[in-house]
Amino acid sequence: xxxxxxxxxxxxxxxxxxxxxxxxxxxxxxxxxxxLLLVAIGLSWVGAEVRPDxxxxxxxxxxxxxxRLTQLDTGARVWTDPVYWFWGLRRWSLQLLQTVLIAYxxxxxxxxxxxxxxxxxxxxxxxxxxxxxxxxxxxxxxxxVPDIVFALLFVYAGFGLGPLxxxxxxxxxxxxxxxxxxxxxIENIESKPVEGVGATGxxxxxxxxFGVLPQVVSNxxxxxxxxxxxxxxxxxxxxxxxxxxxxxxxxVAIRNFYYSDVSAILLMLIxxxxxxxxxxxxxxxxxxxxxxxx
Amino acid sequence: MSGIxxxxxxxxxxxxxxxxALLAGRSxxxxxxxxxxxxxxxxxxxxxxxxxxxxxxxxxxxxxLGGIVLLMFPPTSGGHFLLYLGALGQTLSxxxxxxxxxxxxxLPFGFLAAxxxxxxxxxxxxxxxxxxxxxxxxxxIWALIWIDVVGLGPFAGLLALASSDFGALxxxxxxxxxxxxRRPIEGVLASGGGRLLAIRFGIVPQIxxxxxxQLLYFFESNxxxxxxxxxxxxxxxxxxxxEQxxxxxxxxxxxxxxxVLVTVAAIDAVSQRLRAAIMGRPR
Numbered sequence: 058x059x060x061x062x063x064x065x066x067x068x069x070x071x072x073x074x075x076x077x078x079x080x081x082x083x084x085x086x087x088x089x090x091x092x093l094l095l096v097a098i099g100l101s102w103v104g105a106e107v108r109p110d111x112x113x114x115x116x117x118x119x120x121x122x123x124x125r126l127t128q129l130d131t132g133a134r135v136w137t138d139p140v141y142w143f144w145g146l147r148r149w150s151l152q153l154l155q156t157v158l159i160a161y162x163x164x165x166x167x168x169x170x171x172x173x174x175x176x177x178x179x180x181x182x183x184x185x186x187x188x189x190x191x192x193x194x195x196x197x198x199x200x201x202v203p204d205i206v207f208a209l210l211f212v213y214a215g216f217g218l219g220p221l222x223x224x225x226x227x228x229x230x231x232x233x234x235x236x237x238x239x240x241x242x243i244e245n246i247e248s249k250p251v252e253g254v255g256a257t258g259x260x261x262x263x264x265x266x267f268g269v270l271p272q273v274v275s276n277x278x279x280x281x282x283x284x285x286x287x288x289x290x291x292x293x294x295x296x297x298x299x300x301x302x303x304x305x306x307x308x309v310a311i312r313n314f315y316y317s318d319v320s321a322i323l324l325m326l327i328x329x330x331x332x333x334x335x336x337x338x339x340x341x342x343x344x345x346x347x348x349x350x351x
Numbered sequence: 352m353s354g355i356x357x358x359x360x361x362x363x364x365x366x367x368x369x370x371x372a373l374l375a376g377r378s379x380x381x382x383x384x385x386x387x388x389x390x391x392x393x394x395x396x397x398x399x400x401x402x403x404x405x406x407x408x409x410x411x412x413x414x415x416l417g418g419i420v421l422l423m424f425p426p427t428s429g430g431h432f433l434l435y436l437g438a439l440g441q442t443l444s445x446x447x448x449x450x451x452x453x454x455x456x457x458l459p460f461g462f463l464a465a466x467x468x469x470x471x472x473x474x475x476x477x478x479x480x481x482x483x484x485x486x487x488x489x490x491x492i493w494a495l496i497w498i499d500v501v502g503l504g505p506f507a508g509l510l511a512l513a514s515s516d517f518g519a520l521x522x523x524x525x526x527x528x529x530x531x532x533r534r535p536i537e538g539v540l541a542s543g544g545g546r547l548l549a550i551r552f553g554i555v556p557q558i559x560x561x562x563x564x565q566l567l568y569f570f571e572s573n574x575x576x577x578x579x580x581x582x583x584x585x586x587x588x589x590x591x592x593x594e595q596x597x598x599x600x601x602x603x604x605x606x607x608x609x610x611v612l613v614t615v616a617a618i619d620a621v622s623q624r625l626r627a628a629i630m631g632r633p634r
Binding site for chain 1: 391394395397398399401402403404408409411412413414415416419440441443444445447448451483484487488489491492495496499500501502504505506508509510575576578579582583586592593596597599601604608611612615616
């Protein structure tokens, strides 16, 4: 083996120096961030009333909670008597179906509103600056306010209990979330097909229909499916404020300590969410494959 | 120009004979698409009927809602500004600590759920399914469960955020680990490092920036979640919002919503800056 050629000391020194300085600077930045984070954690520790002692004391509760979840009120374990465990199967299935329907109707309506909003908010399709600005702010508002807050407002302000306020709340939130994504997709399209349709005398609608939509439709569908997955989870909890779906049943069971009901409903909910996730993933892959073939 | 047109018109009969289905818009794909859209519409209409949604009800509700939106102006703190500010601070505390707790717990489990680190197929699968289960339970439901365990208050909210994020973060981590470049790992192994060293110097430097930027996203989303868990009694500003809506104090409700919006916007801006700094830093 040949010995490495070592440059003389005076050549190395400045390089080493520069290296050390860069490293020191980076360490300083990291230390500064670390210190800031520590201060924030300290403040939050007080703010969130963290009590590790309570946590350790009550941790037994947590494990025994799962013990109680798997116990029927006869004292037997739930899996020994599934029929008794799922005594409300019919009723819960119907509510689960309602939950999925709420998510479906809200996602569809929200996607249509989001498409309109996305078109109006995208720089390449909407010339008017003030209109774009206005639509963007509306979409921003819709997606920043959580759907459950909308649901709360609608339940207490005008629509009353039931699935209607839930559908409206999720629709509104979805239109904001999807509108932003759609606008981004639309701003990234190829402008030539749109100009082509325009050049042959196509109207604005014809340009959108034949120039824009074919380019974005698979992307939009894929985002919408993803949103549907999110919305099923959302629809499952808006019942907590009285806006329909299985959440109402769940909160009643939790608040009244009907442990075996809680576990049965949760189990059904988890299975349902997983099935929908799997189905939507399959559909999305099909869509992508379709896109690749074109 | 007219040459092409004439040619086409001249050969029209032959074209129609050969591509009749396409010209009439009856290709198989098109029929499928139409059937799909028709089915989706049918479910939609069925849903509207089943959920008892009618234009009339929406119209009535909107009328009342309009009146209440007018009552929301002007937004007023009703003299409770400091109280609300404290609750907002609590919300942020819950979001920060919840995210960090989830981050600390998710890292090891992310490695366990990664196929290229975890050779044991069964353990990998079990971890994955377990994480999926944790992830599919909503934050609000976790909050209800933790309230039963540690009692009402922000601590339960913190644990709830950490629980639901833990599943999602661990899944993301495992994906980042699985897509990590193999070469640094092989480099460490080739120079005589063990498996642990390969993880530390081969994988961790690759996923750390991704992880940090994901954490910032989660912090943003947790700020939103932390504003609502108060609805079930798990601390933060949501409790006040719920109370003010329930007693129909619309001015204060809109004030609280405005506070949340401003905070969320501020957090988003800060975290965007931070993310750019992390991703842009040379490594």
